[in-house]
Amino acid sequence: xxxxxxxxxxxxxxxxxxxxxxxxxxxxxxxxxxxxxPAAVAEEALRALPGVLGVIGAGTPSLQVVLGxxxxxxxxxxxxxxxxxGARAGDVRAGAGAAETSExxxxxxxxPSRKGPLAASLRRIAxxxxxxxxxxxGCGIIAGVNGLLTNAGWLPGLTPALAAxxxxxxxxIAVFVGYxxxxxxxxxxxxxxxxxxxxxxxxxxxxxxxxxxxxxxxGGVLGALAAALLATRIEKWCRGRLPGALDVLLTxxxxxxxxxxxxxxxxxxxxxxxxTAIGTGANWLLTTTGAFAGLILGGLFLPLVMLGLHQAxxxxxxTLIEQQGYTVLLPLLxxxxxxxxxxxxxxxxxxRHDTALRATIRSALPAGLLGVGEPLIYGxxxxxxxxxxxxxxxxxxxxxxxxxFAMLGEKVGATAIGxxxxxxxxxxxxxxxxxxxxxxxxxxxxxxxxxxxxxxxACGFPRxxxxxxxxxxxxxxxxxSA
Numbered sequence: 512x513x514x515x516x517x518x519x520x521x522x523x524x525x526x527x528x529x530x531x532x533x534x535x536x537x538x539x540x541x542x543x544x545x546x547x548x549p550a551a552v553a554e555e556a557l558r559a560l561p562g563v564l565g566v567i568g569a570g571t572p573s574l575q576v577v578l579g580x581x582x583x584x585x586x587x588x589x590x591x592x593x594x595x596x597g598a599r600a601g602d603v604r605a606g607a608g609a610a611e612t613s614e615x616x617x618x619x620x621x622x623p624s625r626k627g628p629l630a631a632s633l634r635r636i637a638x639x640x641x642x643x644x645x646x647x648x649g650c651g652i653i654a655g656v657n658g659l660l661t662n663a664g665w666l667p668g669l670t671p672a673l674a675a676x677x678x679x680x681x682x683x684i685a686v687f688v689g690y691x692x693x694x695x696x697x698x699x700x701x702x703x704x705x706x707x708x709x710x711x712x713x714x715x716x717x718x719x720x721x722x723x724x725x726x727x728x729x730g731g732v733l734g735a736l737a738a739a740l741l742a743t744r745i746e747k748w749c750r751g752r753l754p755g756a757l758d759v760l761l762t763x764x765x766x767x768x769x770x771x772x773x774x775x776x777x778x779x780x781x782x783x784x785x786x787t788a789i790g791t792g793a794n795w796l797l798t799t800t801g802a803f804a805g806l807i808l809g810g811l812f813l814p815l816v817m818l819g820l821h822q823a824x825x826x827x828x829x830t831l832i833e834q835q836g837y838t839v840l841l842p843l844l845x846x847x848x849x850x851x852x853x854x855x856x857x858x859x860x861x862x863r864h865d866t867a868l869r870a871t872i873r874s875a876l877p878a879g880l881l882g883v884g885e886p887l888i889y890g891x892x893x894x895x896x897x898x899x900x901x902x903x904x905x906x907x908x909x910x911x912x913x914x915x916f917a918m919l920g921e922k923v924g925a926t927a928i929g930x931x932x933x934x935x936x937x938x939x940x941x942x943x944x945x946x947x948x949x950x951x952x953x954x955x956x957x958x959x960x961x962x963x964x965x966x967x968x969a970c971g972f973p974r975x976x977x978x979x980x981x982x983x984x985x986x987x988x989x990x991x992s993a
Contacts, residue, residue, distance in 0.1 A: 518562050519589035522576060525560065527551030529597045537587040538641040538822065540885045542576040565889030573634050577885045580878055637822030639691045644929045646680045651927020653677040655937045685710045685735035692736050698743030702763055706742040706770045707735035710779060720780050730782030731833045732826055737778045742770035789827060790834045797839055797922055801914035805843050809910020810903045812847035816884050817893065828928040837924025837940050842952050843910045845931030846959045848884045850905025853963025854898045855879065855887050857971060882931030898971040905963020913955040923948040
């Protein structure tokens, strides 16, 4: 805990001090900070900090510090504790801190950055869904265990209870998405949840829109996201125009009424059509061009992880899980991490005398096998350059393997999102049940390991690099230059 305290203190100091930090959150591996003045961040010193695996978004208001699984939870908690302690002392965030801890949270707007407004928007949408991942993982694993017990005929008195525990969160996920979306985009979270709750209410079955009866849950998380964003816009419009006495009564009433009716008579139908198109498109892609689609998805996923944009796929995964019970995209994308594991093993074998790099690989490899790619990305493959590219080749091969079987009618899906690598095995299912899905996924992992290893060993080092010798510094650049 002492190291986590020191890491948190150093991160705050190098990001411009507590007064420069406006918002704090985290995902499975990254501490996510919104900073008021990006120029105050000491990027190089932050990258060199012990325990920091990488820095993303330097020079922008949205800063991500890669710390790795487990560590990020305790460091984030310590950062929040230090910020709260400073705020109580009156030293930091006067006014802004109170707004952040109130129920009606107004995070500062994240404007266009050097990566463009699209990247910033995708990150904000990702921020809506990232806090939901632990529940998705937990409920997904429980659902998988319950499915095994049901198929085997074991514990019949317990399986209905397990089904209820596993399904409860997914049945109300629209409410959680609405709450999180309103909070992220500056509205009152409970109003966002209230409007999104309309989508899952059984009474919507009595409502007719565009000549058809609506179904509870129609539009899913996409409809909930749109409903909460609309509610936030309406709320902000009302608060800027109504006096205080009327604001308390009319703003929440108008927000829920207008946004709720718009959700029923427009957003649910439109979001339902989009969600259906996503499911149809994913199925067509795999059954028609499965091997090619797997090559592309498996090969390009590591760059998305490197840029921090992979979280933007969460709404698509969640939509597929709502529709079909599993997402067919996650097993394909998981091959990228397997390719990197193979590449890292090749680096370990080739550079036998680089004890520091080999120690990094040994510490990062367990996380890589469980599908957490950032430690290997920022500690091994990306600094070396070429191994990052050859790792992508391994991911493409594994994705092509899994996609090929999808063309044969053996689709592989995951019942929850979050883990990959070996951690995905308990969540696997498919058209023919979990056993074939596990076999195909395992074959994909082995293919990605093997191709990533072979490609890195053959092409991952500059010509003339001696076995056991670290490549020159000029090759330790991001993969784009390799």
